[in-house]
Amino acid sequence: MLTGRRARLNCVRRSPLSPPRSGTRFAPRPAPDAKRRVKHPLSEANPAPDAPVTVSDDRGTMRACVIRSTGGLERIEVADVAAPGSPALLGARDVRVAIRAAALNHLDLFVVRGLPGEYRFPHILGSDGAGVVETAGTDVTTVKPGDAVMINPGIWDGTCDFCRAGDHSLCANYQVLGEHLPGTLAESVLVPEDNLARVPALDPPLSWAEAAAFSLVSLTAWRMIVTRARVESGETVLVWGIGGGVSLAAMRIAKLRGARVIVTSSSDAKLAQARQLGADVTLNHRRQSVAQEVRALTARRGVDVVVDHVGEATWEDSLRCLAKGGRLVTCGATSGPLVLTDARRLFWNQYTILGSTLGNATEYAAVVRVLSSGALRPLVDRVYPLAEARTAFERLARGEQLGKVVVAVRGSAADTVVP
Numbered sequence: 567m568l569t570g571r572r573a574r575l576n577c578v579r580r581s582p583l584s585p586p587r588s589g590t591r592f593a594p595r596p597a598p599d600a601k602r603r604v605k606h607p608l609s610e611a612n613p614a615p616d617a618p619v620t621v622s623d624d625r626g627t628m629r630a631c632v633i634r635s636t637g638g639l640e641r642i643e644v645a646d647v648a649a650p651g652s653p654a655l656l657g658a659r660d661v662r663v664a665i666r667a668a669a670l671n672h673l674d675l676f677v678v679r680g681l682p683g684e685y686r687f688p689h690i691l692g693s694d695g696a697g698v699v700e701t702a703g704t705d706v707t708t709v710k711p712g713d714a715v716m717i718n719p720g721i722w723d724g725t726c727d728f729c730r731a732g733d734h735s736l737c738a739n740y741q742v743l744g745e746h747l748p749g750t751l752a753e754s755v756l757v758p759e760d761n762l763a764r765v766p767a768l769d770p771p772l773s774w775a776e777a778a779a780f781s782l783v784s785l786t787a788w789r790m791i792v793t794r795a796r797v798e799s800g801e802t803v804l805v806w807g808i809g810g811g812v813s814l815a816a817m818r819i820a821k822l823r824g825a826r827v828i829v830t831s832s833s834d835a836k837l838a839q840a841r842q843l844g845a846d847v848t849l850n851h852r853r854q855s856v857a858q859e860v861r862a863l864t865a866r867r868g869v870d871v872v873v874d875h876v877g878e879a880t881w882e883d884s885l886r887c888l889a890k891g892g893r894l895v896t897c898g899a900t901s902g903p904l905v906l907t908d909a910r911r912l913f914w915n916q917y918t919i920l921g922s923t924l925g926n927a928t929e930y931a932a933v934v935r936v937l938s939s940g941a942l943r944p945l946v947d948r949v950y951p952l953a954e955a956r957t958a959f960e961r962l963a964r965g966e967q968l969g970k971v972v973v974a975v976r977g978s979a980a981d982t983v984v985p
């Protein structure tokens with residue numbers, strides 16, 4: 567299962583330079599002064615020396631979707647586990663969020679199958695979520711208890727050179743909720759304040775399912791299209807596999823940038839929906855040669871940008887589809903990570919190959935502003951109750967969805983958010 571262990575979707579990849587995981591502890595954040603040292607309440611193994619020893623962490627239990635070992639989807643269970651830190655032991659800039667809904671990503675499938683690195687079992691799954699602020703650390707200023715929030719699942723340390731330059735998703739100690747840290751498929755989760763955005767007020771209001779479905783794919787697609795590939799008005803963009811959340815978000819963001827977008831799928835039903843959502847041209851990659859069709863559609867020129875998260879199965883076709891000087895941007899490798907690139911084609915045509923992973927705080931704020939404007943409203947495929955979380959994973963694994971598969975953690979995910 568080398569491929570399964572290494573292949574990743576939705577653009578989250580552990581840096582080979584990362585030090586061993588420090589369990590459930592968030593990496594330290596920059597502190598304005600010594601009193602603001604961040605302590606993570608789940609870090610029993612590394613208690614801060616000035617922790618108040620007389621306060622017990624009376625955090626109780628909560629329902630969560632967990633695995634106790636890696637392997638097949640049968641490992642997924644819903645169980646009672648320890649809840650995150652009590653108010654007394656909350657880090658100064660940490661926030662405890664009562665999760666209303668959590669959305670699944672392909673990353674979650676790879677976490678279940680097993681990724682390199684240390685797991686702390688029971689491991690809570692889930693990277694995407696939305697909920698209500700329960701408790702905020704003493705130095706938290708941007709949210710307060712009762713606020714409806716969405717979560718940027720990429721946690722950075724704030725201290726490395728990349729973080730100081732604002733490039734948080736390049737952080738040397740980057741960690742992702744549900745992969746390196748306890749995830750969102752739980753009644754409560756702890757996140758740093760900087761990783762939260764208030765759910766914007768839309769008309770009609772967002773549901774909890776929509777709010778939960780927004781962050782990971784929208785942030786990932788934003789960085790790919792806007793920051794990395796720098797798609798401009800009038801350019802042509804090819805997006806593989808339009809059923810996936812990143813692809814759909816990439817298509818919509820490319821359209822907002824004024825590009826012409828060609829999308830592919832093996833499902834005619836998904837292609838029909840993609841046209842309704844703004845795709846200019848749709849290709850069924852099971853029946854059609856995408857490279858040939860793209861050449862025909864572009865008067866043999868090729869496209870300016872290809873968005874590829876599939877890897878082995880599409881890589882060479884992606885390069886064949888590019889115009890001279892074109893850019894290939896990738897955030898995943900669902901079909902396998904080992905791709906073949908003809909170096910002669912690369913230099914002669916002066917292609918640029920761009921890797922991309924999640925995004926930084928500025929990009930997250932930008933894509934939330936776009937959501938606030940009414941664009942990029944997430945598309946929810948189906949919602950399952952927490953008790954049926956494994957069934958939700960099975961739907962994602964079969965690739966049946968168009969839009970996001972969501973799990974309602976508390977109450978109904980169809981309820982609208984009151985920001």
Ligand SMILES: [Zn+2]
Pocket residue numbers: 722723724725726727728729730736737738739740
């Ligand atoms: Zn860093």
